[in-house]
Amino acid sequence: MMSAQGSPVRQSSVRAHNLALVLQTVANSPDPISRAAVATVTGLTRATVSALVDDLVTGGLLTEREPAPRTGAGRPAVGLAVAPDGPAGLGLEINVDYRGACVVDLAGTVRHRLVEPGDQRLAGPQEALAGLGRLAARARALAEADGLTVAGAVLAVPGLVTAGGVVRIAPNLGWQDVVVGELPGGPAMTVDNEANLAALGELDVGDLPRDFVYVSGEIGIGAGIVLDGALYRGSRGWSGEIGHIPIDPDGPACRCGARGCLEQYAGQEAVLRAAGSDTVAALAIAAAAGQAAALDALTAAGAALGTAVATVVNLLDVRTIVLGGCYASLLPWLRDGIAAEAGRRVLTAAWSPVQLRAATLGPDAAMLGAAGSVLRGVLDDPARWLSRPRP
Amino acid sequence: MMSAQGSPVRQSSVRAHNLALVLQTVANSPDPISRAAVATVTGLTRATVSALVDDLVTGGLLTEREPAPRTGAGRPAVGLAVAPDGPAGLGLEINVDYRGACVVDLAGTVRHRLVEPGDQRLAGPQEALAGLGRLAARARALAEADGLTVAGAVLAVPGLVTAGGVVRIAPNLGWQDVVVGELPGGPAMTVDNEANLAALGELDVGDLPRDFVYVSGEIGIGAGIVLDGALYRGSRGWSGEIGHIPIDPDGPACRCGARGCLEQYAGQEAVLRAAGSDTVAALAIAAAAGQAAALDALTAAGAALGTAVATVVNLLDVRTIVLGGCYASLLPWLRDGIAAEAGRRVLTAAWSPVQLRAATLGPDAAMLGAAGSVLRGVLDDPARWLSRPRP
DNA sequence: TCAAATAATTCAACCAATAAACAAATCAGC
DNA sequence: GCTGATTTGTTTATTGGTTGAATTATTTGA
Known part of the structure; x- marks a missing residue:
């Protein structure tokens, strides 16, 4: 009779857990919240909350502010x-x-944002990473000028990333087995897949359920799977490769070597080609104007997407699909096609239809999610932050 | 900046956790294990382990036995x-x-096993459940004659089950919205999907990784998804409906209303019809004898299964697929077809091929997994069992 | 001005794990 | 057969953390 093996728990783990509980309660509250309110919300004693808050305030994670507008005596x-x-x-x-x-x-507010346009395929991995390092250093300097301490860095790339921070393959960047090193003089950096981080970004800001799948329509199609409020990365971190779900086993050849992958039906290039548009923006304008080629292309893409969505929902029983990347702006014309196919193919659609939502973060989703995942680490284990080695 | 909300942790939670840790360590050990060994394995102190073991022994979960063969002084x-x-x-x-x-x-040993053959479709839900109640009462009496206390009951059914213990639909039983009540005079009973429980059964006995998908080939095709050592049920408990993954959007009509579902290619009925066999056993004999119709049917089914497996692996990044139900005995002739298609379609197959395994538990997998899930509840929270209300 | 009400802190009590000393039981060597 | 080494298991004092009750602080309302 096997069961999951854990590690021993000591009293300090209790404190660590409750510290996180208090911090998250404050962070989730839209307005400044009193110690007493934290106590009633969390179920801890006022005495305990006071002690924990003291630690968090002296550790620089919380501050005392003007109280919320008063009511009644006391x-x-x-x-x-x-x-x-x-x-x-x-x-x-x-x-x-x-x-x-x-x-x-x-608090979740974006303090600085630096973007450098430019074709990273031409630049190559070395130059792209060097440029990124310069950008990161500038961002870090801006943050420190604000009195912030950068707790960590996360890099989003459109490709498969291994645990050790190696980009196994990023087809649309032309990268293969690229070792992403340290940030020169900077904080620890980890690398993750773009769709995964975008899903986390949407989870942070959106009014989303605990289980959903974020589908990212870029040059390739990726997905970030959120189960029970946490990203599911898979045993090697390669989950969510929705772009290569087979739609038709005898369909057009895909650059992955197989035939009939979703990317060949609903990928950005395939849709633009079918619609005869040059850019996603042009396609949206054409669709809004009612041009037949655009509408037909989007209907076809929607049907393929709907088939893939049906597969995902049948397998994972998620109720909500968030459409991001280029799909966010095209959703008005994709929605019917997706919903029709999904409604036909999802076994439980009759009782509980699939909810389709457009992503809210736009093109910055992955970058914001990357920053958010650093902060999530602090929120989930403030004790580590409080006892961090200081210069 | 949202993050998961938890509940406060007190000292008693620490004890509950460590109690479970000690119990599981003993349960996972093949031989009787000493307090000192438990201490070194878990990382707890010998003193703490002694105290926890005392509780578990007086609570009737552990017993002292002859020590394992000695070695050395002391x-x-x-x-x-x-x-x-x-x-x-x-x-x-x-x-x-x-x-x-x-x-x-x-300890995981099967103490009693009662099976009554008979077509449950003809019986209807009322009669089937009444008969099951009688069977459960007999099994419970046998258990109590052994001095065992039945901690709970779990029922496996081939269908979609809601959280409240209602069988939404079980197409192959002909059930729809069947309310599974209490076991008359018996312990609390919960209901779960057959493939889910079979996956748990294989997890209990098998040498399996922490992430795998169990594919059950019965009349329908279901799957139990195990992520990180725990069953993933989905937000409503309806995960794993692999049988209705679309293989070919224009394929044969399925009884679910869609077209080209996996079940139409690799379901038991489809394969037997294509092979011209009456039973799975006959098909296995024909395949072993090298009959072309049987081999062709199995190759075709393998290709369809491989397409579905590729979808699952691309999406979830599981390394291992366990084939159960009728697929377990047919795997020798299915394997090549599955492996070929999966190898072509899984994006990461080149670095890390999909591992295909036959299930080891045979037709009792779901029933054993159901019993095991009751015990898992005790192993995961022995404190609750120790403080249970007693007659 | 005083009583009621609410917020936050202080303090003794309690619970659980730890560390270290101690008791128990065996083996190995002479 | 005795003695010392060795390992197991228990005892005891200590530490860390939460709790509950009492206490202090600060405001509103009569």
Whole structure:
């Protein structure tokens, strides 16, 4: 009778857990919140909350603010809010036609955003990474000028990433087995897939359920799978390769070597070619104008996407699909095609139809999600941040 | 900046966790294990382990046994093993052509197994459930005669089950919205999907990784998805409906209303019809004899299965697929077809090919998994069992 | 001005794990 | 057969953390 093996728990783990609980409660509250309110929300004692808050305030994660507007008698509460000068997340991205960096603070506000357009395929991995390093250094300097401490950096790339921070293959960048090193003089950096991080970004800002799949329509098609409020990366971090779900086993050849992959029906290039448009923006304009070629192309893409969505929903039983990348702006014309095919093929569609939503973050989703995932690390384990080695 | 909300942790939670850790360590050990060994394995102190073991022994979950054969000097150890007369799991199953019950103890040994063949479609839900109740009562009596206490019961059915214990639809039983009530006079019973429970059964006994997908080939095709050592049920419990993954959008009509579902290519009925065999056993004999019709049918089914497997692996990045139900015995002739198609379509196949394994538990997998899931509940939270209300 | 109400802190009590000392039981060597 | 080494298991004092009750602080309303 096997069961999952864990590690021993000591009292300090209790404190670490409750510290995170208090911090997250404050962070999730839209307004400054009192210690007493935190106590009732979390179920902890007021005494305990006071002790934990003391640690968080002296550690620079929380600050006392003006209390929320009073009501009734009694001693006025002292408001608690996340510190605006505490840790910050550095989100980085290298994509086909730009590279970027952003700084987000614990409150979730974007403090800085730097984007350099330019074809990264021509630049090659060395030059792209060097340029990214310069961008990251600038962003870090801006953050420190604000009094922020960069807690970590995460880089989003459109490709398969291994645990060790190696980009196995990023077809649309032309990268293969690229070792992403350290940020020169910077904080620790990890690398992750663009769609995964974009899904986290949408989870951070959106009103989304605990289970959803984010589908990213870029040059390739990727997906970020969020199960139970956490990203599912797969055993090797290569989950969500939705672009190569077979739609028709005898369909057109794909550059992955197989036939009939989704990318050949609903990938950006295939749709633009079928519609006769040059850019996604032009396609949206053509569709809005009612041009038949555009509408037909989008209907066909929607049907293929709907078939893939049906597969995902039948397999994972997620209720919500978030469409991002170029699909976000095209969703008005894709929606019917997706919904029709999914409604026909999802076994449970009759009782519980699939919800389709457009992503809200736009092209910065992955970069913002990358920064957010750094902050999530602090929110999930503030004890580590409090006891970090300091210069 | 949202993050998952938890509940407060007190000291008693620490004890509950460590209690589970010690119990699982003993349960996972093939031989009786000493307190000192448990301490080194878990990382807890010998003193702590002694205290926790005392609780578990007086609570009837562990017993002291003859120590394992000695080695070297020193005071001889006292062996610890899971109690053979502690809690037991009652596993129940209603399937197309039989109903069954089994009693499994904490050590994982099957203490009793009762199976009544008979077409449950003809019987109808009321009669099937009444018969199951009688079977469960007999199994429970046998367990109590052994000194076991039945800790709970889980029923496996081939269909979609909602959280409230209602069978939404079980097409092959002909059930629809069947409310599975209480077991008369028995322990609490929950209902779950057959493939899910079979996956748990294989996880319990097999040498399997923490992530795998169990594919069950019965009249329908279902899948149990195990991620990170735990069953993934989906937000409503309807995950794993692999049988209706589209293989060819213009394929034959399926009884689900769509076209070209996997079930139409690799379902038991489709394969037997194509091969001209009456039963799975006859098909296996024909294939072993090299009959062309049988081999062709299995090759075609393997290709369809391989396409579906490729979809699953591209999406979830699981390395291992366990084939159960009728596929277990037919795997020798399915393997090449599955491997070829999966190798072509899985994006990461070149670096890390998909591992195909035959299930080891045979037709009882779901029933045993059902019993095992009861015991898993005790192993995961022994504190609840120790403080249970007693008659 | 005083009582009621609410917020936050202080302090003793309790619970659980730890570390270290101690008791128990065996083996190995002479 | 005795002695010392060795390993197991228990005992005891200590530490870290939460709780609950009492206390202090600060405001509103009569």
